[in-house]
Amino acid sequence: MATTWLRTSMTLTPSGARGMATLKDIETRLKSVKNIKKITSSMKMVSAAKFTRAEKALKPARVYGGGAAALYEKNEFSEGENKLYIAISSDRGLCGGIHSGLGRTFKALHAESPVKKAVVVGDKVKAILVKTMGDTYLSTFNNVGKKPSSFTDALDIAEEVLSHEFDSAEIAYNSFVNVVSYKPIIKPTPSAANIESNDAIFTYDEVDSEVIRCYQEFSLANIIFHALKEQEASEQSARMNAMENATRNAGEMIDKLQLQYNRTRQAVITRELIEIISGANALD
Amino acid sequence: MAFRSIVARSAALCRRAMATEASGNTFPLTFGSPYKAIYDNSNVKQVDLPSTTGHFGILPQHVPTIAILVPGTVSIHTESGEVEKYFVSSGTATIHADSSVQILAEEICAVADIDENAVRSGLEAAQSKLSSASNEADKAAAQIEVDVYQSMMAA
Numbered sequence: 001m002a003t004t005w006l007r008t009s010m011t012l013t014p015s016g017a018r019g020m021a022t023l024k025d026i027e028t029r030l031k032s033v034k035n036i037k038k039i040t041s042s043m044k045m046v047s048a049a050k051f052t053r054a055e056k057a058l059k060p061a062r063v064y065g066g067g068a069a070a071l072y073e074k075n076e077f078s079e080g081e082n083k084l085y086i087a088i089s090s091d092r093g094l095c096g097g098i099h100s101g102l103g104r105t106f107k108a109l110h111a112e113s114p115v116k117k118a119v120v121v122g123d124k125v126k127a128i129l130v131k132t133m134g135d136t137y138l139s140t141f142n143n144v145g146k147k148p149s150s151f152t153d154a155l156d157i158a159e160e161v162l163s164h165e166f167d168s169a170e171i172a173y174n175s176f177v178n179v180v181s182y183k184p185i186i187k188p189t190p191s192a193a194n195i196e197s198n199d200a201i202f203t204y205d206e207v208d209s210e211v212i213r214c215y216q217e218f219s220l221a222n223i224i225f226h227a228l229k230e231q232e233a234s235e236q237s238a239r240m241n242a243m244e245n246a247t248r249n250a251g252e253m254i255d256k257l258q259l260q261y262n263r264t265r266q267a268v269i270t271r272e273l274i275e276i277i278s279g280a281n282a283l284d
Numbered sequence: 285m286a287f288r289s290i291v292a293r294s295a296a297l298c299r300r301a302m303a304t305e306a307s308g309n310t311f312p313l314t315f316g317s318p319y320k321a322i323y324d325n326s327n328v329k330q331v332d333l334p335s336t337t338g339h340f341g342i343l344p345q346h347v348p349t350i351a352i353l354v355p356g357t358v359s360i361h362t363e364s365g366e367v368e369k370y371f372v373s374s375g376t377a378t379i380h381a382d383s384s385v386q387i388l389a390e391e392i393c394a395v396a397d398i399d400e401n402a403v404r405s406g407l408e409a410a411q412s413k414l415s416s417a418s419n420e421a422d423k424a425a426a427q428i429e430v431d432v433y434q435s436m437m438a439a
Binding site: 057059060061062063064066067068070071074151154203204205207211212214215218219222225 | 336379
């Protein structure tokens with residue numbers, strides 16, 4: 001029973017005059033589409049405001065994260081066998097393919113060389129990947145994306161990551177390119193032990209393992225913070241675009257429905273007139 | 285919190301390398317906190333900073349090194365010869381072979397913006413917390429607070 005009901009309500013061509021939808025049906029549909037448009041356009045406004053904020057916060061975070069990653073970029077560190085992946089997304093949807101894009105990157109990666117350890121931030125990517133690599137989750141974080149993430153959030157994630165053993169922590173996130181595009185990237189950061197065993201570190205004067213450990217812990221948090229901010233900006237811009245598209249589509253739909261509504265109304269009036277006229281004729 | 289261990293160590297004895305004015309040479313500096321970028325690869329003449337191995341000055345062609353910051357004042361000698369002073373709570377400093385320098389701090393505050401009275405009352409509160417702390421973790425946390433406030437006073 002339920003399925004039949006679903007089918008009729010989806011196609012929405014109930015019996016009416018000449019197989020057309022009745023006026024009432026079109027009116028209801030028109031009203032609901034109008035409401036959807038209102039909702040999507042206000043969601044667009046909200047995410048536009050959030051995006052401006054996220055973009056503003058991204059600027060210093062980029063400098064900061066770039067500074068933290070400079071040591072790893074200016075020197076070659078071996079990636080090591082034991083990789084720990086950190087996937088950064090958020091809890092919230094309705095933002096185009098941003099989460100599934102990251103999920104796809106992971107799936108491709110997993111198919112190539114299986115991911116063994118993963119720390120997942122945000123419910124969306126967690127749900128996407130749980131089927132393929134759910135058993136590799138070391139821990140997951142949620143409640144991401146409601147409010148702009150703080151440095152303390154990054155510290156929490158870094159602390160969790162550091163409680164596991166790894167040679168290299170690979171941080172995967174959507175990097176913000178511009179308002180209409182973002183791209184998923186994976187950034188490797190070596191562990192303290194990995195830095196220490198690498199020849200590159202000997203160019204640096206006066207370093208002992210304590211300094212390296214502190215440095216690595218702090219810069220991991222910095223890079224995670226940067227990743228969170230990149231993710232936030234890309235997500236808000238993606239949501240803004242998704243909602244703008246939805247609003248435009250709803251607008252088009254409203255135009256079409258309005259036309260159909262007017263035509264049907266005209267048809268009803270014409271039919272009534274014919275009925276009246278022919279009735280009057282019959283009396284003569 | 286492992287990160288707090290960075291802050292936990294009090295400033296070691298000063299091994300101040302009294303840097304003399306560089307001969308017109310500058311190096312690119314990146315200086316920022318998570319929410320504020322003060323310098324982004326812009327050229328400066330000299331930087332003095334507090335680290336776990338003591339205060340030291342950085343001039344162009346400094347030997348590459350990695351340092352952990354302790355609470356204290358970072359002075360930056362800008363290209364135009366002015367000296368800017370900032371208070372930093374903790375963080376890292378990296379000097380690369382190509383002379384570029386990154387200083388990343390958890391919190392940065394211009395010394396001129398520090399409210400002395402607020403610092404004094406904060407220090408008192410922290411000291412009373414330290415004396416009343418019962419377990420090791422609380423004690424360490426309070427000690428850090430005292431350290432930060434004391435170095436703020438000094439700034």
